[in-house]
Amino acid sequence: MSVPQHKIxxxxxxxxRRFLEAREPKIFENDKTALGLxxxxxxxxxxxxxxxxxxxxKPDSSFLxxxxxxxxxxxxxxxxxxxxxxxxxxIVTGSHNKKRPCCITFARTFDHHxxxxxxxxxxxxxSISDFPxxxxxxxxxxxxxxRGDSFEHDPVHEKIKTMLIDYFRGPSVDKIRxxxxxxxxxxVATGGRIxxxxxxxxxxxxxxxxxxxxxxxxxxxxxxSMDFIPxxxxxxxxxxxxxxxxxxxxxxxxxxKNVTQDVFGxxxxxxxxxxxxxxxxxxKKMKGLKESRSKEDGEGSVAEPMDVGQANDxxxxxxxxxx
Numbered sequence: 001m002s003v004p005q006h007k008i009x010x011x012x013x014x015x016x017r018r019f020l021e022a023r024e025p026k027i028f029e030n031d032k033t034a035l036g037l038x039x040x041x042x043x044x045x046x047x048x049x050x051x052x053x054x055x056x057x058k059p060d061s062s063f064l065x066x067x068x069x070x071x072x073x074x075x076x077x078x079x080x081x082x083x084x085x086x087x088x089x090x091i092v093t094g095s096h097n098k099k100r101p102c103c104i105t106f107a108r109t110f111d112h113h114x115x116x117x118x119x120x121x122x123x124x125x126x127s128i129s130d131f132p133x134x135x136x137x138x139x140x141x142x143x144x145x146x147r148g149d150s151f152e153h154d155p156v157h158e159k160i161k162t163m164l165i166d167y168f169r170g171p172s173v174d175k176i177r178x179x180x181x182x183x184x185x186x187x188v189a190t191g192g193r194i195x196x197x198x199x200x201x202x203x204x205x206x207x208x209x210x211x212x213x214x215x216x217x218x219x220x221x222x223x224x225s226m227d228f229i230p231x232x233x234x235x236x237x238x239x240x241x242x243x244x245x246x247x248x249x250x251x252x253x254x255x256x257k258n259v260t261q262d263v264f265g266x267x268x269x270x271x272x273x274x275x276x277x278x279x280x281x282x283x284k285k286m287k288g289l290k291e292s293r294s295k296e297d298g299e300g301s302v303a304e305p306m307d308v309g310q311a312n313d314x315x316x317x318x319x320x321x322x323x
Contacts, residue, residue: 023087027250031171035088036063037079039070039095045102046094048127052224053092053104055128056168056185056198058138062086070095072105073232076114084112090167100231106163110244115236118160120194120228128223134200136222140183141170143201148189157189159235184219194228197221 011017036054038047047065054061070078070093079091091107102122108115128135136142144165150157168185181201188195199219236244258270 027248031060032089032166033087034061034090034092034167035082035086036061037068037070037082037091037093038063038065039093040067041095041097042067043096043102045122045125046096046104048129049102049104049122049125049224049226050092050094052128053167056136056142056224057170060171062088072107072117073119073234079107079114080109080112083109092167103231104228106167108163108166110236110240114234115240115244116159116163117232117234118163118230119232120230123227123229124225126223126225131222134220134222136183136198136200139171141173141176141181142168142183142185143181144168145184145186146189147186148194150189151187156230156233156235159233160194160230161187192229194230196224196226196228198224 011020034054034057036050038050042050051063054063068078072079072093079093083089083091089109091109093105093107095103095105097103100119100121102125103119104122105117105119107117146161146164148157151161152158164187184199184201186195186197186199188197198221200222202218202220258272260268260270262268
């Protein structure tokens with residue numbers, strides 16, 4: 001099967017050049033964006049599921065409500081075209097028919113080509129609107145919990161786990177405040193199903209001191225809530241998976257020794273110097289501090305005193321006397 005080549009677009013303006021540069025591969029990639037697509041056979045329940053799944057990933061997601069004639073496992077080029085057009089690396093579609101009712105498909109792309117896809121039939125669905133007054137906070141980083149031995153021992157469930165982490169992980173941050181975790185999503189693999197449940201985390205009221213060292217938090221059920229039944233899957237080959245998971249060497253930042261930053265953002269460095277030789281220190285030349293000529297000529301010692309007897313003998317030869 002021939003892989004379609006993407007059309008090379010040359011920018012005609014500075015704005016177009018910046019737009020294309022933002023889509024180029026980077027050492028530190030942006031947060032993955034998700035795209036929800038409605039198929040022509042989707043019913044009202046499937047549309048609610050797609051809207052709730054895209055709402056959990058906002059603001060890095062968008063939902064296209066127009067009907068599209070999509071068959072992900074039969075024609076991958078349709079999803080690849082949407083991935084290229086909207087610069088989305090995660091795609092979720094929904095359809096409904098007699099053979100596969102309330103079917104949801106998660107697709108993941110690499111270089112705008114389909115990497116893997118997972119199809120689920122949804123049962124026991126409860127929307128966010130079924131829990132009035134309890135909606136997940138926008139842009140909040142959720143706390144993900146995976147329970148079940150299949151997530152650790154089944155190869156397909158291991159890839160499904162990575163797919164769910166990529167979709168629901170939220171924005172990438174260096175540090176997070178414990179009090180800022182207000183959203184929890186659990187995935188339990190049991191009986192051939194994956195149970196997805198969403199909770200809001202309510203900690204102790206602000207300004208009150210906890211009675212114990214470990215603060216106690218309560219979980220309040222909210223939507224969406226559903227049961228995933230795995231159906232068709234399409235996984236990437238081992239070679240393609242290694243290429244997709246490869247990280248450049250320049251992405252690992254090595255810690256610099258003796259370099260710190262203060263509270264104002266200024267970089268401070270500590271320098272370790274050896275023993276200094278003050279004899280080589282260059283100073284202002286003065287007549288009173290001028291060294292002897294012997295040292296200037298390279299002789300390190302002072303001339304020895306003259307022997308008077310030997311000098312007299314040498315001087316007598318020329319008809320004189322030193323006394």
